[in-house]
Amino acid sequence: MTVPTTSASDAVPQTLADRTPVTRRRALYAGVAAAAGAAGAGLAWWRLRPAPAQDGAQQAVWTQVFDTPDGARLDMAGFSGRPLILNFWATWCPPCVEELPMLNAFYRENRSNGWQVVGLAIDQPSSVRKFLTRLPLEFPVGLAGLGGSELGRSLGNLAGGLPFTVVFGAKGQVLHRKMGQVTSDDLQRWLALR
Template identity: 70%
Template structure:
């Protein structure tokens, strides 16, 4: 004799399917939270952080080779306002801002301003670049020493471009991660 197979009943629905409008709100909330979190991380990443103790003093003792083989001693710039720009030939925002920095130097040099570009790049690439786009202000071949200097000045990620503005007494007045704007230069030109 055969026993009848037990009846299998369909599983009971534990909950009604979610309302489509409710689901959209849930997805929007998750996406919004992710966007806010991502923006917070990006903001943190692109903000200059605290400088190392003694970074300003150490800065003035540094020397870099120039593209033409001379020595660029930062100490010679002490006593007047100085804008130091960390850049590289492979960094598109760096390359875009160099003509603006050159114009700033041309306009502000008679008022005592100085500009120095520190290339975080291969010397041969910098020389080729400067042959195409000469700059009126000094350029130092900083390489990894420049990356370390940037980090000591608060650029923990090593991102480029990175700009530091120093007053005549040698103190850091402003630091900026990212491309410089005309408004930045106008604001900084009032600093001393």
């Protein structure tokens, strides 16, 4: 019986040049895919980042008046003087719907510390009313419709994407703007802004 022997060259790992053409091609494709993914993520961030707010947009927020789902009036002037999270959302927007319970919990936990939350629904009033029967919110909601879209654009949401959130300080100045879904880390950072 013979025992197979291995030569010293068999024990040495292959270098990239020694790999088969298929293996090299796979490595090349993986590198190209990774580079394309990074470029795509960078482009998406660049396109979706909030633009600078238009002149007078911050002041215009405090002059807005919206109807509420229950038929009352939501006068934004009443929210000046304390920090405010202004969230633009819609019932047909899955990330919006997903973040609403977290925003509601934030409001419940921090309103005694002066924090306010207002949701501006960029949606049909009937859809918002129906939605709020399934998921009641403690913070005020305004029926903003197309006017809310324009307000969002003036605050830097040129793409018109949702959700879009603007954090105002107690003096009415914009402290932060975010395109996309709010996270618990965002809320913790914003608590420190005031």
